[in-house]
Amino acid sequence: MFSGYFGNYLLNRGLLTLEQLKDALDLQNSVHLKLGVLAVNAGYMTPAQVYEIHQLQQKADKKFGELAIQSGYLDGEKLESLLATQKQGHLLLGQALVDRNYLSLEQLLEAFEAYKRDCRLSDKQFQALLQGDTDEIVKALVDLGDSPLGNVYSGYISLLVRNVVRFLGESPRLQDNPTLPDYSDKMLACQEIGGPFYMFTAMAAGRDTYLDIAGRYAGEKFVDDSELARASFGEFLNLHNGIFLVNMSNCGTELEMKPQEVHNGQVPTGLRGGRSISLHLSKGKFELILHGKGL
Amino acid sequence: MDARSFKIMLCDDSILVRKKLKESIEKCGSFTILEASDGQVAVDMYREHRPHLVFMDIVMPSRDGIDALREIKEYDGEARVVMLSSSGTRSNLAKAVEAGALDFIQKPWEQAQIISIIARVVREREVQNV
Incomplete structure (x- = not known):
């Protein structure tokens, strides 16, 4: 449900073309949510910190969560909550957009915030939208x-x-x-x-x-x-x-x-x-x- | 029992509902199916054909289903009429029971509900004929 609203918002703001949106909507059914996107969405990490962990992953054969804990950006409790969220679908469009390089992680985060602001949504209402209430x-x-x-x-x-x-x-x-x-x-x-x-x-x-x-x-x-x-x-x-x-x-x-x-x-x-x-x-x-x- | 000898009448102003209901009934057997698009047509058709079972909508343009049910039951106290409506409000349920409806099915119906009602009335008829 959220994908429809957010995708349309990105389209109207000129941040995506219709073809890119269609492509991402098709892709979202098969993408796997990455912990970096989830950590930024939850406010646990900044896009720069996620980028840093991705760089570390290229050098060390370790999982994202493990490296983020080592670097002090996440703790065990936060990692558990992110892993639980990984099964939820509301961020799939965002992940698909990042995977396709249509938006960077920074742009995605900015777009989420701008969407909340422009639609005058409180945090509670935004959560309701994410959860399809x-x-x-x-x-x-x-x-x-x-x-x-x-x-x-x-x-x-x-x-x-x-x-x-x-x-x-x-x-x-x-x-x-x-x-x-x-x-x-x-x-x-x-x-x-x-x-x-x-x-x-x-x-x-x-x-x-x-x-x-x-x-x-x-x-x-x-x-x-x-x-x-x-x-x-x-x-x-x-x-x-x-x-x-x-x-x-x-x-x-x-x-x-x-x-x-x-x-x-x-x-x-x-x-x-x-x-x-x-x-x-x-x-x-x-x-x-x-x-x-x-x- | 020869299914063809068992007559079922459908009364609904929507051609779509009649079509879908007919398809549901045909899955249960090759019964003789009569169609009425309005309460008055249903009353007239009932008098002429005496169907063994009637599925009746409530909200219809010139004569509603509750009114038609009352007249059918007045004519034939043994009539088996099942109300089939999207509007299963307490008020409509009470009116249907008071007017002598056999049952009330809220749209959209489940195939199992149609099967169950037909099987029940067919069984009743077979017992009566023994």
Whole structure:
């Protein structure tokens, strides 16, 4: 999950080309995390100290950890914690970038810090991102305020992220949008939810992304707009909303939903106003649009 | 029992759900499958064909599944109707039980749930016919 956010950040900052990012993302599945990267990430060593140990390794047939302890940069406890972290995946993209010489270790460390700063992430939020804690990621990346409706939106978006992973097989990257997008040329799946409060929910996607989502959900390949593809796109939203209603019901709030509708380029009146959050997938992005009242 | 003589009706407004559910049922045997896209169509079809088992969605455009279930049970108190919905809220569960649903399956369903329900109703029918 972190790789998607951080990779996109590096791309937008011009620190990587798209080809380099694709290459590193492909490579990250096979790279082995090196202790030097982990030690810098944990703040135990500086890049210069890691470089020094690498130089020593060329002269002595000893392991990185052993030499770092000898040099006084690590102790046994720190080494143990790094070895445990070595099994975690969140630094794999960074390791792949360093392995490919797309970034130096110093540049990687600077980019991590700049990412935290630019995204205004606290250490806690950054850790949540690294660990894939969806609820915290939504709170960190989407400005929903502290209103009761904001809390409902937050739970709704977190659930959608989990359902995208569960039913579409990919971890999406979230992006908060300050204004509603132009959805006149998009395929829209819409569904209203009512009860103690009202929510208009919609997913909007361009043709290719709509067909991709419909295909993934149905387990089929759609190359053209069709009744079945539209049904699949709408059913994904319907299923998500159904699970949301069950969650709300388990918390004591009974809601009902109307049948979902799928429109091509038509703008339902319920979409005037509201919030928009982009969910980026490998084949494109779709917009989640929420418009609620009554809380 | 000849599987063909066992009639199963699916009622869901989504063509995708009907397709996938049909595929799930066909994995269990060569039953006769009827399809309805709305609650009212399901009621009319039930009266005409008297299926042995019905899988019914709840949220549908012109007539919802709970309403259709009530009318089917009024017509035939022995009707075997399983609600199949993404919205398994406490309220919907209570309404389904009150209206006489045989069971409630939350979407997405597991193949084992479909097999279990069909096997149960087929067995019941065989016992009745002994």
